[in-house]
Amino acid sequence: MSASVHAIPVDFERQRAVCAALRAFMPEHGVLFDREDVTPYECDGLSAYRQVPMVVALPENEEQVCAILETCYALRVPVTARGAGTGLSGGALPLGNGVLLSMAKLMKIVTLDPLARTARVQPGVRNLSISEAAAPHGLYYAPDPSSQIACSIGGNVAENSGGVHCLKYGLTVHNILKLRVATIEGEIIELGGGGLDSAGYDLLALMTGSEGLLGVVTEITVKLLPRPECAQVVLAAFDDVGTAGQAVANVIAAGIIPAGMEMMDQPTILAVEPFVNAGYPTDAAGILLCESDGTREEVADEIRRIERIMEDSGAHLVRVSRDEAERLRFWAGRKAAFPAVGRLSPDYYCMDGTIPRKRLAEVLRGITVMEKKYELRCANVFHAGDGNLHPLILYDANDPRQLQNAEDFGAEILKLCIDVGGTITGEHGVGVEKIDSMCVQFNSAELEAFHALKHAFDEHALLNPGKAVPTLHRCAEFGRMHVHSGAEKFPELPRF
Amino acid sequence: MSDPATQFADAIRAAADAKRPLNICGGGSKTFYGNPSIGETLDVTTYRGIIEYEPTELVITARAGTPLADIEAAMREQGQMLGFEPPHFGGNATLGGCIAAGLSGPRRPYAGSARDFVLGLRLLDGRGTDLHFGGQVMKNVAGYDVSRLITGSLGTLGVILEVSLKALPLPPSEMTLCREQTQSEALALMNEWAGKPLPITATCHVDGRLYVRLAGATPAVHSAAAKLGGETLADGAAFWRDLRDQRHAFFSGESPLWRLSLSSIAPELQLSGAQLIEWGGALRWLRSDSDAMGIRKAARSGDGHATRFRGGDPRSGAFHPLPSQMLKLHKRVKQAMDPVGIFNPGRLYADF
Numbered sequence: 001m002s003a004s005v006h007a008i009p010v011d012f013e014r015q016r017a018v019c020a021a022l023r024a025f026m027p028e029h030g031v032l033f034d035r036e037d038v039t040p041y042e043c044d045g046l047s048a049y050r051q052v053p054m055v056v057a058l059p060e061n062e063e064q065v066c067a068i069l070e071t072c073y074a075l076r077v078p079v080t081a082r083g084a085g086t087g088l089s090g091g092a093l094p095l096g097n098g099v100l101l102s103m104a105k106l107m108k109i110v111t112l113d114p115l116a117r118t119a120r121v122q123p124g125v126r127n128l129s130i131s132e133a134a135a136p137h138g139l140y141y142a143p144d145p146s147s148q149i150a151c152s153i154g155g156n157v158a159e160n161s162g163g164v165h166c167l168k169y170g171l172t173v174h175n176i177l178k179l180r181v182a183t184i185e186g187e188i189i190e191l192g193g194g195g196l197d198s199a200g201y202d203l204l205a206l207m208t209g210s211e212g213l214l215g216v217v218t219e220i221t222v223k224l225l226p227r228p229e230c231a232q233v234v235l236a237a238f239d240d241v242g243t244a245g246q247a248v249a250n251v252i253a254a255g256i257i258p259a260g261m262e263m264m265d266q267p268t269i270l271a272v273e274p275f276v277n278a279g280y281p282t283d284a285a286g287i288l289l290c291e292s293d294g295t296r297e298e299v300a301d302e303i304r305r306i307e308r309i310m311e312d313s314g315a316h317l318v319r320v321s322r323d324e325a326e327r328l329r330f331w332a333g334r335k336a337a338f339p340a341v342g343r344l345s346p347d348y349y350c351m352d353g354t355i356p357r358k359r360l361a362e363v364l365r366g367i368t369v370m371e372k373k374y375e376l377r378c379a380n381v382f383h384a385g386d387g388n389l390h391p392l393i394l395y396d397a398n399d400p401r402q403l404q405n406a407e408d409f410g411a412e413i414l415k416l417c418i419d420v421g422g423t424i425t426g427e428h429g430v431g432v433e434k435i436d437s438m439c440v441q442f443n444s445a446e447l448e449a450f451h452a453l454k455h456a457f458d459e460h461a462l463l464n465p466g467k468a469v470p471t472l473h474r475c476a477e478f479g480r481m482h483v484h485s486g487a488e489k490f491p492e493l494p495r496f
Numbered sequence: 497m498s499d500p501a502t503q504f505a506d507a508i509r510a511a512a513d514a515k516r517p518l519n520i521c522g523g524g525s526k527t528f529y530g531n532p533s534i535g536e537t538l539d540v541t542t543y544r545g546i547i548e549y550e551p552t553e554l555v556i557t558a559r560a561g562t563p564l565a566d567i568e569a570a571m572r573e574q575g576q577m578l579g580f581e582p583p584h585f586g587g588n589a590t591l592g593g594c595i596a597a598g599l600s601g602p603r604r605p606y607a608g609s610a611r612d613f614v615l616g617l618r619l620l621d622g623r624g625t626d627l628h629f630g631g632q633v634m635k636n637v638a639g640y641d642v643s644r645l646i647t648g649s650l651g652t653l654g655v656i657l658e659v660s661l662k663a664l665p666l667p668p669s670e671m672t673l674c675r676e677q678t679q680s681e682a683l684a685l686m687n688e689w690a691g692k693p694l695p696i697t698a699t700c701h702v703d704g705r706l707y708v709r710l711a712g713a714t715p716a717v718h719s720a721a722a723k724l725g726g727e728t729l730a731d732g733a734a735f736w737r738d739l740r741d742q743r744h745a746f747f748s749g750e751s752p753l754w755r756l757s758l759s760s761i762a763p764e765l766q767l768s769g770a771q772l773i774e775w776g777g778a779l780r781w782l783r784s785d786s787d788a789m790g791i792r793k794a795a796r797s798g799d800g801h802a803t804r805f806r807g808g809d810p811r812s813g814a815f816h817p818l819p820s821q822m823l824k825l826h827k828r829v830k831q832a833m834d835p836v837g838i839f840n841p842g843r844l845y846a847d848f
Contacts, residue, residue, distance in 0.1 A: 456831065
């Protein structure tokens with residue numbers, strides 16, 4: 001995160017050559033290179049990292065996408081695809097010597113088949129607009145990342161996005177049937193199919209979550225699900241987050257897969273409650289929101305059981321949403337958690353580790369110790385059902401020491417996640433942000449296997465290079481830096 | 497005696513050095529599936545046992561040679577199951593074979609496939625290198641999703657050593673309904689129902705009868721049964737188990753068995769031979785002596801693919817031919833994981 005605002009000097013000759021080659025088939029307004037035109041693309045949702053791209057290309061159809069890739073391949077220009085730019089790991093950070101391929105203009109819902117419960121959509125379509133289009137048929141698209149009003153489905157595929165309902169309804173990979181993908185050579189391949197599986201290797205699964213390193217998705221066929229008849233949520237407050245964690249385990253042990261199961265710790269509750277008046281008890285060490293959805297009978301049965309389990313697990317307050325308005329109010333607090341925490345401090349740094357749930361109390365204790373070590377506060381929001389923890393580290397980016405501490409704090413949290421048997425990223429992706437932590441999670445043989453797979457799709461490493469999978473050289477450097485942490489060599493050099 | 501995983505790695509390195517193919521074998525319950533195997537047998541059944549099972553984390557991790565039946569029994573004891581209802585086909589099916597074949601049973605369209613439930617795995621690649629991908633947590637997007645790529649690759653990319661799977665709770669109650677229905681009516685109903693919030697976990701049409709399994713909270717099952725109508729099948733569990741393991745009468749006989757995986761709304765197939773429909777219309781089993789070309793053409797027109805599942809003319813490959821671009825990519829993926837090409841050559845496609 002630190003020292004990442006930097007600029008590679010533009011190679012104007014190269015820039016002219018690439019623009020000329022692209023404008024041979026693209027309209028003038030579809031190829032941008034003026035500093036002021038390309039600056040809006042300098043970062044994605046992780047704004048601590050910025051880099052102005054050499055060229056921005058804005059294709060309007062699949063043919064143009066293919067032609068742009070073919071051109072870049074011929075000229076050996078690296079390409080970074082970008083959807084809505086809401087990603088939180090810098091996956092769409094441009095390259096100063098590369099083309100930023102914006103998929104934003106491919107925003108048509110091509111077809112929606114209510115009987116087959118599928119929709120064919122272009123990558124720039126917003127996640128929520130699929131559900132909106134499906135709503136008249138009683139259907140919806142299940143994965144609902146918190147950015148769903150803005151994020152694009154193409155970006156969701158690249159990141160394998162989840163959401164608060166993914167324990168029950170799965171991630172993007174579980175909710176798509178087919179992809180049309182442009183290869184770096186500019187050819188179209190189809191992965192998956194109209195049925196529930198396809199011949200040969202499951203390249204659909206491999207492509208999903210590959211962060212733009214294997215191909216550029218030009219069309220997605222998503223599955224639509226019937227909208228549940230009803231939903232209700234239980235709010236339970238605990239004096240201790242470990243007890244709350246045990247309550248989650250007790251719900252699962254009772255054979256219930258909640259539609260959503262979220263935990264917030266006290267710093268988060270204190271930030272949220274004055275912000276949205278969700279009715280959260282501010283004296284609680286942690287609260288759980290546990291949602292049931294399905295038919296009326298299913299929900300009534302499950303809610304009754306969840307209520308009892310929360311009480312038996314030691315909740316000092318249990319409330320069930322009485323109507324849809326109250327259900328939405330309970331959720332409003334959770335959905336406003338990030339902006340509410342954001343008001344407490346000039347900046348916050350959102351982490352995304354996943355841990356085995358039983359290690360939660362231990363991990364939270366570890367984070368408390370780190371708060372003292374790095375002299376920074378941390379609020380925790382937790383997708384408790386699936387173990388995905390979002391610690392929000394509060395800092396002030398204008399203070400270089402705080403910025404450095406926030407970065408080190410984050411890396412130490414990720415290290416802890418790996419140590420307890422978890423992973424450095426549950427849903428935000430590696431991007432540039434967590435690339436060094438990949439060296440901790442995977443050994444060199446595993447990283448080499450990733451590189452070999454990358455090579456199978458993109459032998460000249462032109463698709464989003466420098467993201468997601470670190471080079472072994474980089475890991476060797478990182479290992480050295482780790483040993484001498486605090487006495488890093490060449491602190492003035494960019495390190496992203 | 498050394499650890500079986502070390503022995504496998506040694507065998508792989510020796511085979512790679514000598515460029516000798518290896519035929520990776522579990523319980524042998526699915527040797528009929530795919531193209532014929534060649535090479536020296538690498539028996540992985542010695543590497544067995546459940547490593548870790550945390551019911552409240554919804555995760556089970558076991559070695560590849562563990563009998564599927566053992567895993568399911570351990571899960572049943574905790575009120576859980578494998579959500580994709582994997583076929584056993586015989587008594588000896590192992591976890592490794594289950595994941596390598598990637599086949600799923602009647603619950604698949606309603607709960608997910610084998611690959612959907614895979615959270616992570618450990619495997620030996622074509623150099624005998626021990627690799628871990630994914631993990632034991634529900635959400636993990638670090639690195640490419642190699643675990644799901646391996647699922648269904650029929651052992652052509654590596655020797656699976658250990659697999660972590662997501663567990664699901666057993667439903668508190670189940671009920672199977674059946675009724676007389678023509679095939680086209682059944683297809684229409686299956687698709688219509690799937691668009692409604694009903695607790696359906698399996699559907700099948702065979703011999704002019706439509707079967708539907710409901711599962712979940714008892715009141716929800718009863719309420720859905722009242723909505724759908726039809727008579728209750730006394731031993732529903734046996735019906736679905738026989739279907740899953742192909743012990744249903746439809747699967748006996750001499751005609752080649754084809755598996756057509758299609759769009760659920762693909763119309764009735766105009767092909768000669770008996771048909772059985774599963775997966776809400778997305779899976780059509782066909783017993784037919786028709787030529788492979790015609791069957792595959794029909795599958796293509798249903799936006800799907802056709803597998804020669806059992807029997808038939810081995811000169812037509814078991815799996816649907818790949819477009820040239822995809823075949824090229826498959827060979828390169830194979831090359832990445834198994835550079836010398838020693839694992840199960842030809843089992844999936846003749847070219848690699």
